[in-house]
Amino acid sequence: METKFISKDKITGLISSLEGEIFVPQKRENSFHWQKYPCAFSLEGFRTSLPPKFFFYSPQEKLIEKNIIKRAVVGIKACDLRGILFLRKVFKEGDFTDPFFRDDVFIISSDCTYIHENCFCTLLGDNPYPEKGFDLNLSEVEGGFLVEIGSRKGKILVEKKQGLFSPASPEQIEESRKRREEVKNQIKGKKIEIEKNIEPEKIADEIKKCVSCSACTNICPSCFCFLLDEQSNFEKVRFLDSCQYCGYARVAGGANPRKELDKRFIYRIKCKFEYSPERFGLRGCFACGRCISACFGGINFKDVLLKLGKGCRMCNV
Ligand code: SF4
Numbered sequence: 368m369e370t371k372f373i374s375k376d377k378i379t380g381l382i383s384s385l386e387g388e389i390f391v392p393q394k395r396e397n398s399f400h401w402q403k404y405p406c407a408f409s410l411e412g413f414r415t416s417l418p419p420k421f422f423f424y425s426p427q428e429k430l431i432e433k434n435i436i437k438r439a440v441v442g443i444k445a446c447d448l449r450g451i452l453f454l455r456k457v458f459k460e461g462d463f464t465d466p467f468f469r470d471d472v473f474i475i476s477s478d479c480t481y482i483h484e485n486c487f488c489t490l491l492g493d494n495p496y497p498e499k500g501f502d503l504n505l506s507e508v509e510g511g512f513l514v515e516i517g518s519r520k521g522k523i524l525v526e527k528k529q530g531l532f533s534p535a536s537p538e539q540i541e542e543s544r545k546r547r548e549e550v551k552n553q554i555k556g557k558k559i560e561i562e563k564n565i566e567p568e569k570i571a572d573e574i575k576k577c578v579s580c581s582a583c584t585n586i587c588p589s590c591f592c593f594l595l596d597e598q599s600n601f602e603k604v605r606f607l608d609s610c611q612y613c614g615y616a617r618v619a620g621g622a623n624p625r626k627e628l629d630k631r632f633i634y635r636i637k638c639k640f641e642y643s644p645e646r647f648g649l650r651g652c653f654a655c656g657r658c659i660s661a662c663f664g665g666i667n668f669k670d671v672l673l674k675l676g677k678g679c680r681m682c683n684v
């Protein structure tokens with residue numbers, strides 16, 4: 368598929384042509400936050416503070432009638448696109464098909480142009496730029512963006528708005544490649560590979576700091592566990608749940624296989640690196656680092672993974 372170029376002054380023309388509710392990232396000091404368009408927006412930098420998963424399903428919703436307003440999200444970064452692909456597997460292709468999961472959202476993703484201090488995608492073998500799962504992707508170059516088409520919907524939009532685009536030159540494609548490489552090189556550290564037999568004693572000090580608040584799972588782009596509640600009027604409501612709550616695994620009769628903090632903490636890691644690959648064919652962590660920023664216990668998840676990883680911990684290779 369031919370790569371296109373769109374100049375910066377035409378980007379609002381592209382965004383305004385999207386249908387339905389449109390969400391864009393807005394920069395505030397050193398972070399990015401989702402805002403409803405039209406508003407000032409920024410496609411630079413790294414992932415937003417909150418993940419885009421709530422554009423696809425709600426943290427609390429009545430399971431009565433699906434809201435069918437069209438939606439488009441602009442500026443989703445690579446880690447979050449992987450999170451959305453993961454959620455699609457869970458909600459659409461897994462053990463059940465969820466009619467409330469919105470898989471018709473138009474996605475314009477964009478490359479990371481610099482990283483957040485907690486980002487570690489390359490340490491898990493991923494790249495800080497989108498490779499699949501988008502309708503269109505924007506890679507910043509001098510004066511504008513390269514536009515990659517990733518779906519039929521994306522192709523139709525580009526054809527409809529062809530006056531906004533021109534063919535990308537080989538120089539622009541090379542510039543984009545170099546910029547991507549530079550961002551990749553901003554993430555330093557050794558590769559993370561989690562061993563199957565997790566030894567809790569290696570991370571005992573970190574586990575002790577956990578206060579079971581669930582901030583890590585709520586803010587994770589791929590954590591999806593929920594709780595169904597039947598209300599007094601017999602309406603069914605679905606809420607976010609968290610494996611970090613003490614009562615998460617409790618069953619009728621009061622038995623609880625994960626009452627202890629260390630079992631819950633280890634379960635979260637195994638869910639992401641062992642059970643999710645087994646069930647869905649995908650890892651459940653995309654190295655966005657949000658759980659590090661959000662943790663009330665001050666736990667650095669990347670360091671936890673490094674301590675559990677393969678290799679010699681004495682010489683750090
Ligand atoms: S576990 Fe943490 S770093 Fe991994 S995807 Fe979830 S929030 Fe991001």
Ligand code: SF4
Binds near residue numbers: 576577578611663665
């Ligand atoms: S955010 Fe931190 S303190 Fe809260 S449940 Fe997760 S690991 Fe524990």
